[in-house]
Amino acid sequence: MELRQIQYFMEVAKREHVTEAAMALHVAQSAVSRQIFNLEKELGVNLFIREGRNVKLTMIGQMFLEHMEQAMKVIDEAQREIEEYLDPMKGTIRIGFPSSLASYTLPTTISAFRDRYHQVKFQLKQGSYNELIEGVINGDFDMALIGPVPKQEKKVAGTTLxxxxxxxxxxxxxxxxxxxxxxxxxxxxxxxxxxxxxxxxxxxxxxxxxxxxxxxxxxxxxxxxxxxxxxxxxxxxxxxxxxxxxxxxxxxxxxxxxxxxxxxxxTVGVIIPIERKLLPTVRLFYEFLKDFFSILDQYQR
CATH class of the missing domain: 3.40.190.290 (D-Maltodextrin-Binding Protein; domain 2)
Structure with missing residues (x-):
């Protein structure tokens, strides 16, 4: 089983169309079809049901997709960790946030952070309260700004800012x-x-x-x-x-x-996962957030 096969499989599963998946991957349709065929042959099961020009996952295909999504997260996290240990000043931080912190709090903190670490990149996604908590637990976000700070969640640690x-x-x-x-x-x-x-x-x-x-x-x-x-x-x-x-x-x-x-x-604060350690760039921003609002609070007093 090759990484390329997994990537092609996940793209076809996402789009339910081999031609559209090939276009998104910038490869020939025949290359995608061949890799899917080889993957199914190796596994000994059909991952897709063909419906004219479209395809749909079989039951075993859906189960396989869920496992591969988790596997790809682990691979991506490993690659990020290696890159950031080589140079934490150039990493990427994935942050979830609610609409109530979108216009001032989040832009202000990111702007202040990038004044000091201008090569760090951010991936931002807005979500509801429960989506933010689940996103941090599942690894969709490295951290989330949130209000109020949850107190009963066992898989996230919250810090009030x-x-x-x-x-x-x-x-x-x-x-x-x-x-x-x-x-x-x-x-x-x-x-x-x-x-x-x-x-x-x-x-x-x-x-x-x-x-x-x-x-x-x-x-x-x-x-x-x-x-x-x-x-x-x-x-x-x-x-x-x-x-x-x-x-x-x-x-x-x-x-x-x-x-x-x-x-x-x-309360307004930040939540991070308990069961995963923070990557170097994420840790850098997390510590910056706490210091930034501590100084701001002292100034306002």
């Missing part, structure tokens, strides 16, 4: 728009714009309202921070939102107001 207040974002036309601060109970009758069910920021807000004996009336839902801010800007409701997402300015026709009684906040 800072605490982020949750503030109210109201349209300028709202009766409380001129208030220096508000109580959460004052928003009991308002229409809320929130993340869909299953998003951690929605859970934080719903739980805070629940402590005061009411459930927020949700008029609209948005799957990212910008869409939620846009809906509030259009006067379609109010929201509670992490203050860090407003650091670059408020959406038009809105006002930010601190929420008191109860104060609502979340």
């Amino acid at each position: 800072f605490t982020d207040n949750i503030v109210a974002l109201l349209p300028l036309s709202h009766p409380l728009a001129d208030s220096p601060s508000i109580k959460l109970s004052q928003l009991r009758e308002d229409s809320f714009v929130l993340f869909p069910k299953g998003f951690i920021l929605r859970d934080i807000i719903v739980n805070a309202c629940g402590q005061l004996g009411f459930q927020p009336k949700v008029s609209f839902e948005g799957e990212d921070i910008d869409s939620i801010k846009g809906l509030v800007s259009a006067g379609l409701g109010i929201t509670l939102i992490p203050e860090i997402t407003l650091v670059d300015g408020l959406p038009r026709s809105t006002v930010k107001i601190p929420v008191m009684e109860p104060e609502v906040s979340r």
Whole structure:
């Protein structure tokens, strides 16, 4: 079994089409077909079912694909580890992040890091709370920025970098728009714009309202921070939102107001895998993150 055969097999499995796989691999279709034939002959099983011009994995083919995906991750990790030990200043860091940290926190830290280590590369992917945790556990990410920092996950280690207040974002036309601060109970009758069910920021807000004996009336839902801010800007409701997402300015026709009684906040930090050691470049960035926010916290105090 050759590495090239595995690569061709995985590309065909991904695209379910030999010609498209060959084009993606920049090789002749006959070369892909031959390698798949040789692989099936060596294994003694059919990995694909032919359906006209398309192909689909057999049951044994699906099982084989899952094992090969894990094997390729190990091979890629070994190659990265060797390259980074030779020169950790030129490695690649794969980071997962939520939309709430996309506009300010992540770009600011990467920019500061690259001022010092300008040859390090980053691969960035946005994900939901659970996707970020699973991605770090499964090896899809080297680390993830996340909020709140999970405390009960046994396969990741979390480090809190800072605490982020949750503030109210109201349209300028709202009766409380001129208030220096508000109580959460004052928003009991308002229409809320929130993340869909299953998003951690929605859970934080719903739980805070629940402590005061009411459930927020949700008029609209948005799957990212910008869409939620846009809906509030259009006067379609109010929201509670992490203050860090407003650091670059408020959406038009809105006002930010601190929420008191109860104060609502979340921890923001970084998670890394417990069962895998960090590669040298990843370790470099991880230590930089902790130092960067420690210095920032001292300065702000």
